[in-house]
Amino acid sequence: MKNSASENIEVKLLLEAIYLKYGYDFRNYAMASIKRRLFHRLLASELKSLSEMQHKLLYDSAFFETILLDFSINVTEMFRDPSFYLALRKEVIPVLKTYPFIKVWNAGCSSGEEVYSMAILLNEESLYARTQIYATDYNEFILNKARDGIFPIDCMKKYTSNYIKAGGKKSFSDYYTAKYDSAIMEKSLKAKVVFADHNLVTDRVFGEMNLIMCRNVLIYFDKKLQNRVLKLFHESLCHGGFLCLGSKESLRFSECADDFENVVKGEVIYKKKHK
Amino acid sequence: MLKPECINKYETVVIGASTGGIDALRTIFSFLPADFKQAIIVVLHLSPQSRALPQVLNRQCRMVIKEAEEKEEIRGGVIYIAPANYHLMVEEDKTFSLSLEGPVNYARPSIDVLFETAADVYGENLIGIILTGGNKDGSQGVKKIKKGGGLAIVQDPSTANVDSMPRAAIAASEVDHILSLDKIGLLLADRLPAPD
Incomplete structure (x- = not known):
């Protein structure tokens, strides 16, 4: 051997x-x-x-x-892949606006950069007041960082540039207070966020979501586990709910390929099909 | 030192290149026939913004070139290019996986990461090739390929656009061939004449 x-x-x-x-x-x-x-x-x-x-x-x-x-790989950014957030704003938000109440699940949220990005986006689209965001990760240490919402000030230049490319409507510095080497995110951004310990591998369905965002998490799973988690997402989404994955992730090689349709060309944004 | 290699006994070729790599890859690919049997997997260091690498390399190449996709099955006769900004790895079941782990040798994708995981899977059925480049990425990967019984080829540093990467690979292990780009192309195409 x-x-x-x-x-x-x-x-x-x-x-x-x-x-x-x-x-x-x-x-x-x-x-x-x-x-x-x-x-x-x-x-x-x-x-x-x-x-x-x-x-x-x-x-x-x-x-x-x-x-x-x-x-636990915690590589993330605010407004990571700005074209994805721009597509979200242009193609997905108009659909979400037709609902009276919106539930969003950010699965594998890591240190929270994408949670705050989503909160900013929903805020600018006047949707945040009727939104509930669930931000989950299995790593309690990193989840606490997400709760704190304090990021290195050095990152803000990159995040500001991402925010502008993502179609941001205000000045990005409105959303944080600079203090020493840190940027403290505006408290109101987490008003509608529940941070919770949830393990995609062993835990159960989260009910009736309108949008699930799980970016660059599935790449670390094997095919079997990917299929399991994708089924869990499928069950957790309402009819016509959106599934957003990382830019190099896709459903093409999974068992769920027929359960979703890609709704934005060039971006990994899927919609749950009616059956 | 140059012995004729029977290319057919190898299953996969991994190639690592950095500065000057696009031209070097084009030269090698121009020698390969449309029915080349092995899978070729390439890590080329580039900026995270670069996108259309498969299209750029497509010219003068008869084989199919595409970006390697996560969970994609590795098939012979196809040239796969690592996507920008992700490490590319080979899994036991001969599919690709991607990772956003930190840079290795300041690079993501890193040549070492691809070569080491490929050596694990393909063992003696793997060919590893290091081309022009300005750092030492790939030298540990070549070492692992040699340890697993595979074949190691390095571009002759005197012919390289930047010679530190080939030199680092040669210094790190006993490589099998040190050749110009044309000869690497001919060797892969099994057309390299036997030495006198």
């Missing part, structure tokens, strides 16, 4: 151990990336093998927390 095959067995056993001991289920994550991150951690430690690492994380919960953070 090749060495890489033995390593794959070690990875699988380690993920099984994490699941049995801590309840976090990474067994259906895309393996290449998980394996890379584990070996990265191994090199930075004094441990000799993944099997040794498995032993350590079973008896050392602080070490497990480190691994948990390694597994």
